[in-house]
Amino acid sequence: MSLFDALRDDPESVVSIIEHTNVDPAATEAEIRTLCEEVLEYGFRSAVVVPYHVELAQGILGDRANVVAVIGFPYGIQNSTAxxxxxxxxxxxxxxxxxVMNRTAFANGDDESVVEDVRAVKDAIDDRTLKCIxxxxxxxxxxxxxxxTLVEEGGAEFVKTAVGYDGPTDPVEIEAIRGGLDSDTEIKASGxxxxxxxxxxxxxxxxxRIGASSGVEIYESTR
Structure with missing residues (x-):
């Protein structure tokens, strides 16, 4: 059964693919605690937070849900060493x-730097999952x-659509991503x-996978 069919048959199972997100640069510890409590209450797959809040989120979630950290956020302009x-x-x-992919390198047609940027992070994290925005x-x-195609060449397990600052993601973008990938690389939609x-x-x-700050609203809309 496809994921689409599984979700249609059991809408509440959507929680298993939602990465509940708060990457607001002004997010408080209280707000991240609420995020993590919602992850546990609803059974979301993970909490996505900025690096400052990673230790806090891990302390709350333990091994009951994943902690996802964003890096090179939000524009990807940092060099690979950073x-x-x-x-x-x-x-x-x-x-x-x-x-976040090195958007400046991509805009300048520097494919090699884009690939090496992804590869540098993947090499650093070994068997942990890497998604590239x-x-x-x-x-x-x-x-x-x-x-x-470049992100896949760099070794990321997922291509992710967006950080959510430049407009919402459209399904047409997902289709375009799929057109550039082999079957083993997955897609995370966000924005x-x-x-x-x-x-x-x-x-x-x-x-x-779905990245959303509206995880609770998505779940409630299944009922």
């Missing part, structure tokens, strides 16, 4: 990392496919997803 150092510092408390709302379908129907659209297009 991103690798950031990743190294998070390994004690983070289960997965969501990095390409900021697909800012790209054409052709650029999306090309960015996805403006706030209902179960929107999740279904993303999954039908090819996404297998």
């Amino acid at each position: 991103k690798r150092a950031e990743a190294d510092a998070l390994l004690e408390h983070a289960d997965e990392l969501d990095m 390409i900021e697909s709302p800012t790209l054409s379908p052709e650029e999306i496919r090309h960015a996805a 403006g997803i706030s209902s179960f129907e929107e999740v279904l659209e993303m999954v039908e297009a090819g996404a297998t």
Whole structure:
């Protein structure tokens, strides 16, 4: 059974693919505690937080849910050495990392630097899952496919659509990402997803994970 069919048959199981997110740079410890408590209450797959809050989130969640840290956030303009150092510092408390592609290198046609940037972080985190954000709302379908191919070449397990600052993600972007990937690389859709129907659209297009600050609202919309 496909993920799409499984979700249609059991909408409440959507929690298993939602990465409940608060990457607001002004987020307080109290807000991150609430985020993590919601992860545990609803059974979301993980909590996604900025590096400052990773240790706090891990202390609350323990081994009951994953902690995902964002790095190179939000524009990906840091060099590979800086991103690798950031990743190294998070390994004690983070289960997965969501990095931002070097968007400046990509915009300048420097494919080698894009690939090496992803590879440097993947080498640093070894068997932990790496997702790479390409900021697909800012790209054409052709650029999306090309960015996805480069991210896959760098060794990331997932291509992620967006940080959520440059507009919502559209299912067409998911389809374009899939067009640039081999079958083993997965897709995380994020950016403006706030209902179960929107999740279904993303999954039908090819996404297998959903990043959302509206995890509770998505769950409630299944009932």
